[in-house]
Amino acid sequence: MDSLANKIPELKFSSNAEEIPWDNAVVWTIMPRVGPRVYEWIDAEHIRYVSWTNGIVNIMPENNSILSDKCQCIVLPSGFVWVGRKVKVS
Helix, strand or coil: CHHHHHHCCCEEEECCHHHCCHHHEEEEEECCCCCCCEEEEEEHHHEEEEEEECCEEEEEECCCCHHHHHCCCEEECCCCEEECCCCCEC
16 A cells, blocks of 8 residues: 555555544555554545445546546445545535
């Protein structure tokens, strides 16, 4: 994850749940085979909107975000995905 975060600074990650801006982000998690749970997130300021259907979450990047230079959409499969209350949804 370090190398991806270096290339795309909008993607954040931490094993400490206290560091996460729960109200202002889309957060997802992975449980590695060894070690603590890792949370990954994108802050709301980098998100145009979020939508979901049948457990699949789609994140559309804001036009001025570095993410929009790299992709049109981020698709997250079902699992733990948290959409903060201040994130725009459609």
